Amino acid sequence: MRPRLRRAIAIQSGNAFRRNVILFGDSPQIAGDKVGSFLMMERSDARSLEILPSGAARFGFGLMVAFAAGWVDAIGFVSLGSFYLSFMSGNTTQLGVAIAGGDDATIWRGAAVIAAFFAGAVLGTLIADAARLFRTPSLLAVETILFCAAIALTGLAPGFAALLPVAVAMGMQNGLRQMVGRADIGKSFVTGALFSAGQSLARAMTGKAPRGEWLVFLATWFCFAAGAAGGAFSLAGSSLVANLGVMAGAFACLAFFTFLIALDARSSDHDFDPTAL
16 A cells, blocks of 8 residues: 555544544544454555556556546437436536426436436445445446446337436446546546646646646546547447447456456455554
8 A cells, every 4th residue: 555545544543543532432442443444444445446556557447437438428418319428517407497498308308317327326336335345346347237228228118218227327437436646537527627637737837736647637538528529420320229238348348357456456455454554
């Protein structure tokens, strides 16, 4: 574990120990037991965000996830009639305009996509918290299943409802974020990445941030845009089912790859000593 991460967790554990003793009246022994559990959880959560072996690997993985999100969003925008599968700000604006105009069909569609994304965020968090070190392959595996469900629904009853499982998958996808230095990348939306790129560039100009950090954020935005262009071109020349199949296959491969890495990371955790932080 990186020295900076060790220091951060050590500070948090010390604060937790004092809080349990002073505020909750725990004995030092009970407080120590709670802190030990806290340390194990924190280390597992930290490692689950960094199971890939290097910063370059995490960077590449985050860019692939951003590319996939852009691809899927373009498919949704074209197929759903100007609704998105991961851009909830745009959907919320569409919903508000529809409410003002009394467009019942658009209201129900917008509400359904937003609710599906929200459900995905809830489901993804529950899975991530339960899976810990295996959160990345677990989330990818469930996303693969959801894409397969969308393919099945598209074949049985083509239409708006068939893509709702994909909106659920996009809600889950933010649990796949990767830390590259101080940059948090790999989310299914890029408004924050674009803002962070500008903010980081401004701070780099004054020596308050690493010079190349803003490029990490900008690369996330670029990959999302490239994915959106690729998805639109692909959908113009092939069917929706084919595009969903490509995404399902991609997520399945990533799930298998990250599962193998998580297994290796897990084997190195058996000798973990909380006092070594």
